[in-house]
Amino acid sequence: MIAALRTPRGLITALILLALAVLPLLTQAFDQRYLLSIGTRIVIWSIAAVSLNMILGYGGLVSFGHAVFFGIGGYAVGILSAHGVSSGWIQWPVALIAATLWAALIGALSLRTRGLYFIMITLAFAQLVYYVGGGLEAYGADDGLNISRSRFPGLIDLRDKASFYWLCFVALCGTLWFCSRFANSRFGYVIRGAKSNDLRMTALGFPVFRYRLVAFTLSGTFGGLAGILLANEGAYISPAMMSWVKSGDLIVIVVLGGMGTLFGPLYGTIAFFVLEESLPHLLDLMRKGWGEYWQIVFGPLLILVALYARGGIDSLLGRRS
Amino acid sequence: MDYLLLQMLNGVQLGLLMFLLAAGLTLTFGIMDLVNLAHGSLYMMGAYIAWTTISWTDSFVMGALLALPIIFVLGLVVEAVVARRLYARNHLDQVLATFGLILFFNELVRVIWGPAGKSIAVPAFLNRTVEILPGVPYPAYRFAIIVVGAAVAILLAWLVARTRIGMLIRAGASNRRMIGALGVNIELLFSLVFGLGAVFAGLAGLMAAPITSVKIGMGDDILILAFVIIVIGGIGSIKGAFIAAMVVGQIDIVGRAFLPDLLKTFLSASAASSAAPAISQVLVYIVMAGVLVWRPTGLFGQRT
Amino acid sequence: MSTPLLSTDRLVKRFGGLLATDNVSIDVVPGEIHALIGPNGAGKTTLVGQLTGNIAPDSGTIRFAGQDVTRLPTHKRVHLGLARSFQITSVLREFTALENVALAVQAHAGHSFRFLADARNDEGLRGPARRGLEEVGLGQRANTLASALSHGEQRQLEIAMALAGDPSLLLLDEPMAGMGAEESQRMIGFLRALKSKRAMLLIEHDMDAVFQLADRITVLVYGRAIASGTPAEIRANQDVRHAYLGDDGMVA
Numbered sequence: 001m002i003a004a005l006r007t008p009r010g011l012i013t014a015l016i017l018l019a020l021a022v023l024p025l026l027t028q029a030f031d032q033r034y035l036l037s038i039g040t041r042i043v044i045w046s047i048a049a050v051s052l053n054m055i056l057g058y059g060g061l062v063s064f065g066h067a068v069f070f071g072i073g074g075y076a077v078g079i080l081s082a083h084g085v086s087s088g089w090i091q092w093p094v095a096l097i098a099a100t101l102w103a104a105l106i107g108a109l110s111l112r113t114r115g116l117y118f119i120m121i122t123l124a125f126a127q128l129v130y131y132v133g134g135g136l137e138a139y140g141a142d143d144g145l146n147i148s149r150s151r152f153p154g155l156i157d158l159r160d161k162a163s164f165y166w167l168c169f170v171a172l173c174g175t176l177w178f179c180s181r182f183a184n185s186r187f188g189y190v191i192r193g194a195k196s197n198d199l200r201m202t203a204l205g206f207p208v209f210r211y212r213l214v215a216f217t218l219s220g221t222f223g224g225l226a227g228i229l230l231a232n233e234g235a236y237i238s239p240a241m242m243s244w245v246k247s248g249d250l251i252v253i254v255v256l257g258g259m260g261t262l263f264g265p266l267y268g269t270i271a272f273f274v275l276e277e278s279l280p281h282l283l284d285l286m287r288k289g290w291g292e293y294w295q296i297v298f299g300p301l302l303i304l305v306a307l308y309a310r311g312g313i314d315s316l317l318g319r320r321s
Numbered sequence: 322m323d324y325l326l327l328q329m330l331n332g333v334q335l336g337l338l339m340f341l342l343a344a345g346l347t348l349t350f351g352i353m354d355l356v357n358l359a360h361g362s363l364y365m366m367g368a369y370i371a372w373t374t375i376s377w378t379d380s381f382v383m384g385a386l387l388a389l390p391i392i393f394v395l396g397l398v399v400e401a402v403v404a405r406r407l408y409a410r411n412h413l414d415q416v417l418a419t420f421g422l423i424l425f426f427n428e429l430v431r432v433i434w435g436p437a438g439k440s441i442a443v444p445a446f447l448n449r450t451v452e453i454l455p456g457v458p459y460p461a462y463r464f465a466i467i468v469v470g471a472a473v474a475i476l477l478a479w480l481v482a483r484t485r486i487g488m489l490i491r492a493g494a495s496n497r498r499m500i501g502a503l504g505v506n507i508e509l510l511f512s513l514v515f516g517l518g519a520v521f522a523g524l525a526g527l528m529a530a531p532i533t534s535v536k537i538g539m540g541d542d543i544l545i546l547a548f549v550i551i552v553i554g555g556i557g558s559i560k561g562a563f564i565a566a567m568v569v570g571q572i573d574i575v576g577r578a579f580l581p582d583l584l585k586t587f588l589s590a591s592a593a594s595s596a597a598p599a600i601s602q603v604l605v606y607i608v609m610a611g612v613l614v615w616r617p618t619g620l621f622g623q624r625t
Numbered sequence: 626m627s628t629p630l631l632s633t634d635r636l637v638k639r640f641g642g643l644l645a646t647d648n649v650s651i652d653v654v655p656g657e658i659h660a661l662i663g664p665n666g667a668g669k670t671t672l673v674g675q676l677t678g679n680i681a682p683d684s685g686t687i688r689f690a691g692q693d694v695t696r697l698p699t700h701k702r703v704h705l706g707l708a709r710s711f712q713i714t715s716v717l718r719e720f721t722a723l724e725n726v727a728l729a730v731q732a733h734a735g736h737s738f739r740f741l742a743d744a745r746n747d748e749g750l751r752g753p754a755r756r757g758l759e760e761v762g763l764g765q766r767a768n769t770l771a772s773a774l775s776h777g778e779q780r781q782l783e784i785a786m787a788l789a790g791d792p793s794l795l796l797l798d799e800p801m802a803g804m805g806a807e808e809s810q811r812m813i814g815f816l817r818a819l820k821s822k823r824a825m826l827l828i829e830h831d832m833d834a835v836f837q838l839a840d841r842i843t844v845l846v847y848g849r850a851i852a853s854g855t856p857a858e859i860r861a862n863q864d865v866r867h868a869y870l871g872d873d874g875m876v877a
Contacts, residue, residue, distance in 0.1 A: 135599025205703030205732035296428040302421030
C-alpha cells in the first residue's frame, strides 16, 4: 500500500480519493455548494463508468447502451416512489434486481452477435427502454417526473447533501473494491482472456458466452446502482437519463480515462466533468459568448483522443509495474 | 381502405428516405469497415445547407441542386480530415471519433445558423395533391419524395450491379484485400464512396426538411434508425438495407397511424396518444432484436 | 487394433456448391500419431474445424472417447480430453507465458465463477502451469509476455497450453509451421517423447516430420480421403503419388 504511493499514479490516485472523501467539508469551508453537486454527479457517473469498464475495458465488449441502467435503476426508484413506496429498503433492492434481470436478458440476446452488430444491438435495447420511458404517460412521458428521495428512517437522510454525497462515495469505493478483486480473479482472467482471443479461450475449454453473460449482468447491476443514485441526486427521473448520447458519454469517459484500468474510469469522469464545466468559461475568456459553443472544441478533442491517446489518462501517469 | 393506402404510401416514403441514409452507411461500413456515427450529421448538414442555398436562389429545385455538390465536397473533407485515419482502427476508436464529429457538427450548426430551428417550405409547384387512384388524393411533395427516392435506389442498384465501381464495391464488401490486389486506387475509391454516401444523406436531409423541420440534432435519432436498418438488412448489403428500410418505414407509420385508435379501446385518449409513437418505435427495435437472435449477421449479412 | 479414441463416420460438409469434406471416415487409436496430409485446399482445416466443434458437419458422425460428440460444443469436447493447437499461433498476446498456461490449467479446474480471490497467487493454477512450461522447455520465459516470445517459443507455448488439461488426444494443426530446421527437429523429438502418453492427430506440411513421426497417414484430396495406411504404404501408393506427392517429387 505504502509503496504504491511512491509512484506518480499511486500518489495522484490517493490524493484524488482523499479529496473526494472530504469534499463536503471543503465545499462547506469555501461555501461552494455548487461544487458539491458537481462532485456528487462525478462520483455517481464514476460508478457507472467503472461498471461499463468491466465489460468494455476488461472484456473488450463495446456496449453502446450502458446508460439504460441509469434509466432502469432510476425508473424503478421513481415508479415505486410515485406509488407511495418511499422506503429505500424496498426501492433499492427492487431497482438492483430490475437492472440485473434486464442486463441478463439483453446480454443473453446481444452476446450472440459480434462487432458492429453487438454495438448496435446494445444501443437498440437501450433505445427501446428509452422510448418506453417516453411513452409512460403516468410517469411524465418525455417530460419526466419529480420524485421524493428514498427514505432510510433512522439511518441516513438523503435530503442532506453532504450525507447523500458520502453515501455515493461509499458506493463508489465499494464498486472500485469489487472491480479491483474482479480484475485479477479467475473470473477476471477469463473475461480478459476472451478480450485478447475468444477463439483460443473456447479452444481451451471455456464456455466464453456464459462468462461474458455473467460479466455483462454484473456490469448492469452496478450500472443500476448508479441509476438509483442519479435519480435520488436530482429527485427527478426522465428518459433523457438514458438517451444514447449518455451512453456515448460513458464510452468517452472510459476511453478517456484508460480502458481496462482500475482507476481509469474515475480519472475519465473527472476529466469529462472538468472539461464540461471549464471549457465554456475558458472560451468565454478568449472571447465573450464563445463559451456557449464549447462542444465545437470538445468534439475535435474526442477525435484526437480516439486517434492518438490510446491508453487514456492512465497511461499519462507513467508505466505500470 | 383509402386511409390504409395513404398511410402505407407514407411508410414507403419514410422507408425510401431511410434507405438513402442507410445506403451510405452500409457502403462505408461494408467497404471501409468504418462505423460512422457522424453520418446523421451529414443528413443535418444537407438540410441546413439546402436552407441557405434555397434562400439564395429562391427556388427549391435550384437550391437543392446547388446544395448537393457542396455536401459532396463536405463529405470529401470529412473523409480526408477524419474518416481516412479511422479505417484501420478498431470500432471503439471509430465510435469515439465520430461521436466527437457529431458534437462538432451540432455546435457548428448553432454557430452558423443559430440555435432556432429553420423551416423549408414545400415548393409551390408541389404544394398540391395528386390523384394516385381515382378519388384518392396524395400530397404531391410526398409523392415526389417517393419518385426521387425510388429513382436513386434504382440508380444505386444499377451502379452496384452493372458498373466497374459497383464491381469494386461488391468485391470490397466481401473481401477488402482483394480490391488492393486489383491495382485500384483505393484511396480514391474510398473518398468517392464516402462522398457519395454524404450526398445520399444530404439528399435525404433536404428532402425531409419540408415535412419535418430543420433543427440541431435532427440527424442523431434518425441515424440510430438507419443503423438499425443496416443491421437488420445485414451490414454491407444494399439489398438488405432496402428491404429493411421498407419494413421499418411501414412499422413506424402504421404504428403511428393505427395504434392510437387501437390503444384508445383500453387506454385514455391522452395516454394512447403518448404511448403510440413509443410503441411503434419500440416495435422497430424488437424486430431488430428478433432478426439478430434469428440471424446474428442480419438478413443478408455475410456469415462468418 | 484397440478401440479408436476418435473416429468419424462418413462426415460431409458443403460450402455452397463446394464439397469441402466428402464422406471422410478416419480414426485415431490410443498411443498413435495419425497424420493428415494433403495439398492446400484439400479440406484439412475444415475437417479440423468439425472435429473441434467450430464447424457443424452437414451429415455423418464424430465419436470421441466412447460418445457421439457430433453436436457437442467446443468447450465440452475439450473437457472430454480433446485439445488442439492452432495453425496460426494463437496465444494470448497480452498475457505472460505463465498466465497463458495458468489459464489453460484453469479451464480444467472446475468453473471459473470466482470473483474475489486473487488468481495470481493461486498455486493450484500457477504450480501446474510452471511445470507445464518446464516440460516444453520454456521454464526460463515464464514471466515474458507471450507477444515478446520468438515464433518457435510461441509454438512451444501453444503445446504447453494444449497439454494443460491432460488431454487424451492432441489435435496439432501444423505445429512446425514457420519453424527453422533446428526448432522443427526439437519439436519432432518432443512430440515423439509425448506419444507414449497421448494420441495425436497431426496436420502437417513438413513431410520429413510426418514420415518421422506418424504411425499412420491419411491423404486428403478435394475433401476425400484417397488413401490411408502406414508411411511405407502411403509411399508406395500410386494414387497418392499421382494426386499429391508426385507434384512434390520429394518422397524419398
